[in-house]
Amino acid sequence: MATKISQRPKPTLAMVARQAGVSAPTVSKVVNGREDVSAETRARVLAALEQAGYQSPLQRRSAAETGTVVEVVIDVLDSAYMIEVLNGILQFAAAADVEILVSVTGPALSNLRSPERRAQRMLDEGRAGMIVVTSAFSEAQLQAFRRRKIPVVVIDPLNPPSADVVSVGATNWAGGKAATEHLLDLGHRRIAYIGGIEKAECNQARLHGYMAALMARGITVDPRYIISGGRFRRESGVAGLQALLQLDQLPSAIFAASDAIAMGVLAEAGRHGIRVPEDISLIGFDGTRQGEESVPSLSSVAQPLEEMGRAALRSLLRQARGEILDSHRVELATQLIVRGSTAAPAS
Amino acid sequence: MATKISQRPKPTLAMVARQAGVSAPTVSKVVNGREDVSAETRARVLAALEQAGYQSPLQRRSAAETGTVVEVVIDVLDSAYMIEVLNGILQFAAAADVEILVSVTGPALSNLRSPERRAQRMLDEGRAGMIVVTSAFSEAQLQAFRRRKIPVVVIDPLNPPSADVVSVGATNWAGGKAATEHLLDLGHRRIAYIGGIEKAECNQARLHGYMAALMARGITVDPRYIISGGRFRRESGVAGLQALLQLDQLPSAIFAASDAIAMGVLAEAGRHGIRVPEDISLIGFDGTRQGEESVPSLSSVAQPLEEMGRAALRSLLRQARGEILDSHRVELATQLIVRGSTAAPAS
DNA sequence: CTGAAAGCGCTTACAG
DNA sequence: CTGAAAGCGCTTACAG
Secondary structure, eight states: OOOOOOOSOOOOHHHHHHHHTSOHHHHHHHHTTOSOSOHHHHHHHHHHHHHHTOOOHHHHHHHHHSOOEEEEEESOSOSHHHHHHHHHHHHHHHHHTOEEEEEEOOSOGGGSOOHHHHHHHHHHTTOOEEEEESOOOOHHHHHHHHHTTOOEEEESOSSOOOTTSEEEEEOHHHHHHHHHHHHHHTTOOOEEEEOSSTTOHHHHHHHHHHHHHHHHTTOOOOGGGEEOSSOSSHHHHHHHHHHHHTSSSOOSEEEESSHHHHHHHHHHHHHTTOOTTTTOEEEEEEOOHHHHTSSSOOEEEEOOHHHHHHHHHHHHHHHHTTOOOSOSEEEEOOEEEOOTTOOOOOO | OOOOOOOSOOOOHHHHHHHHTSOHHHHHHHHTTOSOSOHHHHHHHHHHHHHHTOOOHHHHHHHHHOOOEEEEEESOSOSHHHHHHHHHHHHHHHHHTOEEEEEEOOSOGGGSOOHHHHHHHHHHTTOOEEEEESOOOOHHHHHHHHHTTOOEEEESOSSOOOTTSEEEEEOHHHHHHHHHHHHHHTTOOOEEEEOSSTTOHHHHHHHHHHHHHHHHTTOOOOGGGEEOSSOSSHHHHHHHHHHHHTSSSOOSEEEESSHHHHHHHHHHHHHTTOOTTTTOEEEEEEOOHHHHHSSSOOEEEEOOHHHHHHHHHHHHHHHHTTOOOSOSEEEEOOEEEOOTTOOOOOO
C-alpha cells in the first residue's frame, strides 16, 4: 500500500561509504551500532545514510513484504464510546488493507512503561504508527516517538497535546452549548452539569459550552450545579445525582458529559422515584446505541465516534506516507438528538 | 517468549546442499521457489531443508527479534458478548506480553477470502496463531492453516469444528436447562424460547437444555413457542416477541438465547404495554453488564466471557509452544443469575 | 536441469 | 579509531 517506490538502484553500504568519504567496514559498524567509531565519523556516516535512504537488507524486506500495521492503545475496552471508536478504526482498516494491533494499558496510564523501548520496537517491527485513545501521554513518551519519526494520533486527548501530535475529536464546546440551549429552550433555568474527567480537554470544552449557553441567556452559573471530578462512566452519574440530591433545591434538568454518566443518573433517579423526564430532564453526550435503547430513550449530543476512529487512522496513514497534513486537529461535528428524556419543566 | 534456542550452529545453504547431495545454487533455487529444478531434486532438497531446520537469514531475524503476535478474527465489534470476550483476550495478552492483531470480517463471513494466502502470510510474518470468535470456518479454510501447522482456536464455533481445532465455549446445555428450570420453579408452564443463529452449536445446546428441562417435568414442547432463525441480537428479540404476540395465547415466560435478544424483547414488551416481570417473565443468556443495568435488571445465565477469551489465548499459546493439549474442547461453567425480570406467573 | 565460477553485499579479524 | 584484506552466505549468469 504505502510503499515508497524509488526508481534509483537501492543504495548499498559501499555507496554510502563513498558518499561519506569512509570505508565500507566503517559504515557497517555504524549501521550495527558498534562502539568503536568516533563521534565525528559516526555523525558523517549517519548523515550519508539518511541522505541515501539506506536500508539494510532486513529492513528492506520488512518494508517490501510486511503489510502496514498500526498500533492502537486504549485503557480498557468497556465503554460504548471506546467500542464505537475502535469499530470505526477496524472497519476502515479492513477496507484499507491495514492491520490493527490493539493493546490495553489498564486504567493506570503509566503502564505504557519505557516508551523508549516501545518506540524502538515499533521502529524495528516496521509499524506504521500509533493511535492513542483518550489516554494521557506525557511529553517524555511523545518524544520517544517523535525522535524516531513514528506518527502518533490521539483521539480525545486528556491533556492538550503538543504541536506535533495530531489530535482527533468532536466539536465539544458547540455540543455542550447545543445541549444546554435545548434545555433552556424547553424552559429550564436550573440546569446542572455532571462532568467526566475534570482536566480532559473534551470535558472542559463541554463545560464551557454549557456555561456559555447559560451566560448568553443572562443566567448566573451556580457552582453547586457543576459536579466534576469523576470519570466518563456510569458511576459518576450515580454519584452526581446523589450529590445534587443533597442540595435544598434539585435542578430541573441535567446535562451529563457522557451517555454512560447519563445512564447512571437514570438508574439512580429510578431508585429515588424521580421520573425522567417528568420530574427532571436529562441529556447525555456521545449518542451511543446504549442511550438510544434505554427507557426512556436518551436525548444526547451525538459524536461521530466511528468516524472519529476512521479519521484518526486516515490521518495516521497519511503521515506514514509522508504527506503533509492540512491540520493538526481534526474536529468533527456533533449533532443534537432529541429523544424521550427531555421535556418542559413541570411547574 | 516461545523461542526455541538451538545450540548447534545455524544451518547454512552449503550444509543443506552437502546433506542433499546437490550444489549450493540448487538449494538456493529451491528456497526461492524457482521453477528450474526437477521435481525429484526439489523433493530431496526440501527434505534436507526440513531436516536441517534451515531458515533464511530473513526468517531467522523474524524468529529471533519478533515478539509473539496472535491474530483475532471477529465479524463485528458491536455486541456486549464480543466486547467482553475481546477484553479477556486483550487483558491476558497484556499480562503475557503477547500482541493482538484484531481484524473484522464483517457479517459476510466469506470475507475471509483466499485462506491460502492469508495462512501463508501469517506464516511469513511469524504469527503465533489465530483465534476466531463465533465465525463459521469452512473445512477448506481450516486446512490452509493445518497444512502450515498454524494453531487455530475457535470461540463458540457456529459449525462443529473438526477434530484438530480447539474450541472454547461454556456449558450451554446445562445453562439452558438451568434457565428453564428456574422459570419452572417459579411456576411457569408456558415457556417460550427465542433463539439465535439456528445452526450454531451454542444455540442448539441451549435449546436442547430448554427442552430437556421441560421434558423432565413432563411438559410437552410446543413448537410454536420455539422461535428460531435469527441472530443473537436485539432485533431477534423484537421480532421474536412480535411472533409470539400472533399466537392466541402468550407464554407466561420467555427464555432468550442471549442478553441482546432479551433486551429486544424488553423494549418490544414496553411498546405493547406488557410489563416484565408482572405480565411475562424474561431470562437472558450471557450475563452481560448491559442486562444488569437494564430496568428491570435482567435475570440471565452468565457465561464467563472474559475467561473464555483468556482460555482461548492460553490454549493458543500452548499450542504455539508445541505443548500437547489435554482437551480439544475447553468448556467453562455457566451460572444462573436471578434478578428482577423473572417472577411467579400472575394467575 | 545442474553446478563451477564469478560476483554481490556485508562482516570480521587485525595491522597500523 | 580506521580500513585493506579475507571471508561468509547467498545469488546470478551461463556452459554443459
